[in-house]
Amino acid sequence: MRYSNPRRFQRRKKQNSPHKIIKIIGVVFLFVIIQGYYYNYLVKSNQTLINLEIQSGENLSQVSSRLKELNIIQSEFLFKRYLTKNGYDKQIKSGDFEIPTQINIKNLASILINSPKESSKITIIEGEKISQIENKNNFSKINRCLTLCNIDNYFEKFNIKKPKTLEGFIFPDTYFISSSDNYQNLIKKALENFENKTENLNYSDLNHLPVSNFYEVLIVASLIEKEVILEKDKAMVSGIIYKRLKNEWTLGIDAALLYEKNDNKITYKDLNSDSKYNLRKIKGLPPTPICNPSLTSIKAALNPKSSNYWFYLTKPITNEVVYSVSNQEHNINKNKYLN
Numbered sequence: 001m002r003y004s005n006p007r008r009f010q011r012r013k014k015q016n017s018p019h020k021i022i023k024i025i026g027v028v029f030l031f032v033i034i035q036g037y038y039y040n041y042l043v044k045s046n047q048t049l050i051n052l053e054i055q056s057g058e059n060l061s062q063v064s065s066r067l068k069e070l071n072i073i074q075s076e077f078l079f080k081r082y083l084t085k086n087g088y089d090k091q092i093k094s095g096d097f098e099i100p101t102q103i104n105i106k107n108l109a110s111i112l113i114n115s116p117k118e119s120s121k122i123t124i125i126e127g128e129k130i131s132q133i134e135n136k137n138n139f140s141k142i143n144r145c146l147t148l149c150n151i152d153n154y155f156e157k158f159n160i161k162k163p164k165t166l167e168g169f170i171f172p173d174t175y176f177i178s179s180s181d182n183y184q185n186l187i188k189k190a191l192e193n194f195e196n197k198t199e200n201l202n203y204s205d206l207n208h209l210p211v212s213n214f215y216e217v218l219i220v221a222s223l224i225e226k227e228v229i230l231e232k233d234k235a236m237v238s239g240i241i242y243k244r245l246k247n248e249w250t251l252g253i254d255a256a257l258l259y260e261k262n263d264n265k266i267t268y269k270d271l272n273s274d275s276k277y278n279l280r281k282i283k284g285l286p287p288t289p290i291c292n293p294s295l296t297s298i299k300a301a302l303n304p305k306s307s308n309y310w311f312y313l314t315k316p317i318t319n320e321v322v323y324s325v326s327n328q329e330h331n332i333n334k335n336k337y338l339n
Contacts (some may be wrong), residue, residue, distance in 0.1 A: 049098045053189070054112070056094040056174045060084070063092055063112070072099055072108065079105055088113050095121075096176045116176070122186060126172040126294040127225045129259060133170065133292075139183040142166060149184050154191060158203060160215045168218040168289030169194050197295050201302060209304070210246040211285075221301035222289035226255035228314065233321040234300035237312055240323075242304050249310075251279040259290040313337060 050070055054063060060083060064076040073079045082105050083089045095116025099108065122137055130142050143165050145151065155162050170187065171194035177186050203214040211217055220241055228237045244251055256277040257270050271278070277286045293301075309323040311330035315337050322337060324330035 048101050050101060052097045052099055053176055054092065054094050054097065054116075058092075058094070060089045060092065067108075072101060072103070073105065079108075082106070083109055094174070094176070096178055120177055121174060122177065123174045124170060124172045124190065124292065126297075127291045128172065129291045130165070130167050130170065131262070137183075139186075142170070142183065142187060145184050145187045149188055151188070151191065154195075157195065158214045160213050163215060163288065165288050166191075168215075168222055168292055170292045171197060172292055172294055198298060201299065203302065209302075210242055216285055217301045218293070218298065219285045219289050221293040221297040222291045223251070223253050223256065223285075224300055225291055225293035225297040226258075227253060227312075228297075228321060229319040230321065231296050233312075234297055235303060235305035236307055236309070236323070237321065238300040239304035239306050240309055240312055243306075244310065245284065248283055250281065250283050251285075253279045256286045256290050259286070 050072060052066070052070065060080055064079050067073045067079065068076050088109050091113040093113060093116050097111055097116055099111060124133055133139065134142055145166060146162065152162060166187065170190045173193055175186055175189050203217060206214070206217065209217065211220070220238065223241060224234050224238055228234050241251060254266055256279045257266055257275065258264060259277050260275060271280060274281065276282060277290070279286065307323070308325055311324040311327065312321050313330070313333055314321050322333050324333055
């Protein structure tokens, strides 16, 4: 058997090493050139402006994904790499942006961290009703958008007829509208936001609930929103509401009565009225949502938690919910926590 000379083998190995190093350097250099080209040269050929609204709280991955969907960038990876490498990933501002499609990543990053359009910030709080949104922002009648905003087909996505009010569909969030916009553009943004936030919810199969459609689920969600503050209690209260509906009990939710009032006070006359929102007297649900609920309340309305409880109340200071099986137990809890 023949054996090769070890020293000769080592010499051959050393001779090959510089070539490998040169190849590695060449590959790295090529990557830098390609990356630099992508960062600094234009990625689109047609000069048009695209409006992009970045919501408060959106992170780099969410923004990158939407830029890719709008064909403003070609690579999410390189866009995120550039911003992270330069420390811009935490500096993206919320607001409205006008972005030319003919732009490189360097200039795009500069726009997103420096230059939102002049706009007004409008925050819709979870649980606000339309009249409160109008008064706070000096809007005219929001429900005019039902006839003026060309949204007749919008409600088909939820398998419901067009309601008489947009109450419940104005998704709570922060929105930006420019000085040239009117309230109708805000409502369209809020409706689009509602659709996007609820698109992964199963609102087509409602056989497990004593309701006939998603609109009634939204009404229940609005009741939950006004009744319960802590997220951990929402599914349980949802289950109690549905159990009372199924057994034809009155819901006794006074927050529904407040929907028709502006002073947040319930009188003896209110409690004895024949209003369709007087859930102490009428059985079933009120005719409309009583506010614009959060996503957590909508999820709770779709996924109630069963229990032996029939009654509940919320402690004024801690917002903790106290549950009761019987009316007698409930009255004891009312005297203990509410008086």
